Amino acid sequence: MNILVCISNVPDTTSKINFVENDSKFDSNGVQYIINPNDEFGLTKAVWMKESNGANVTVLTVGELSAETILRKCLAIGADKAIRIDCEASDAYSVAKEIEAHCQTINYDLIICGRESIDYNGGLVPGLLAGFLDYNFVTNCVSLEINNTKATCAREISGGTEISECEIPLVIGSQKGLVEESDLIIPNMRGIMMARQKPLEVIQAKNINAKIKDKKFHKPEAKSEVKLVKPDELDKLIDYLENEAKVI
């Protein structure tokens, strides 16, 4: 089985969010980049599938040279091969088109994306890809089992879980639950050494035009000071919520 894991290179969760060039661009100065957490759950799942039934795991990112650091980390975690499609990832549409073009050259049985990235939070790339390729699609995926050509997936829905069955090829949007956090593979020395021998291929981009453009970023306005209420004056709190905020 051939598995593709799409990896998004995102600012670490504690990063300060600032913008430059007249607030039109994210300020990556001093920011540490990590594997998008939702993708990391998917990658661990893929490595498990490799260990249990010999799947082939390729990781792919659409991005600039700087994104190779996390690809190396993915190889150390256990992926067999890494691919970087060389361009600036500008919007979900063009990213998905670039990935689609690659998927026309190699047949993948399973494409794992994260449910959403933690930078632009679109939750778009997996659905776009499934639509472009006409593959089956399950997002918010919390469990996955593949037997021959049949996949059984669980998806988190509002207030519960939905279990469905379909044929591969399949695109999933992975999230916590697919594997637990305590199961995430942390690269060891041997993995890091082996990663150096593994192929990291750079593919030329098709340079597809973006369909959405961030014109300007804004940060939330500074919050007004919290209104404190004493523990023995809770009537005041209820009054605030009822008459000032009008939320109860």
Add this chain to the structure above:
Amino acid sequence: MAVLVYLESEDNKFKKTAYEALSYGKALADKMNVKVSGVVFNCTDSDSLKKYGADKIITINDTDFEEFSSKKYSHALSQVIKSENSSDVILSSSANSKFIGAHLSGIMDTSFVSNVIDLPESINPFVVKRTCFTNKAFSSTEMISDLRIIGVSSNSFGLIENMNDASVETFNVEKVESNQRILKIEKETGSVTIADADVVVSAGRGLKGPENWEMIETLADTLGAATACSKPVSDMGWRPHSEHVGQTGKPVSSNLYIAIGISGAIQHLAGINSSKVKVVINNDPEAPFFKAADYGVVGDAFEVVPALIEKLKAR
């Protein structure tokens, strides 16, 4: 040109998010001087939609849509979009609507912007405001395509009543094959879900142990709220994973978020920044959450929460 709204329903009732999407669609249509239609799958409660300004309600009644299928729903919507010559499609931010939004934009080869919090700043060019960086920032985003799909963030636009005597039409869909089928749906019964809740009561490690959640549940019941928790609480198994809120858990965009015994770590706040009003109850006046909150009580949760329940009940 026309605006089309996907109206999500469950058990023959529309969700509140559907009315919000329609309110947004109507306001957008007015701004663009066009008509707004709603698409309904197997729901007969169409009268309730007239209140929110639909000019036309397009119903698809077919057993093929009894169970949710992103592919079937997306293909059906794509047919309606073509037949209506829609320029803009409005969806809510529910799990299923987001699922459809991404899939539909792939099928229609067009742009989709989710987490939109307001009407477009301008129509030409078409620029919407959305949240990004887990709600730590906003972006004014230009959509460059003839067909635009817009996902409206929950509780950001609100319900706007606008009586309109909509016409009702049925639409016959050309079916697509799918080998995907639902085997089972497991629902937690009786509780309000975080995604649909107007009020969320959330508690953290300050509660000391799972045995102390009774008062949290009582407070939630009193307010008709959903319950939620911080990450360590679900990691330790005190509460189910489905309640975990934050950067790595669920996003919450309720009208009111009450945080009890939660310190307010940046990763927790990332999930709740788009909630409108935040109340924090914490015995440490230095807890970072007080900087992010609108109202706060510095006090012991074990005293404040029972007292608050009593006062709310006496109201």
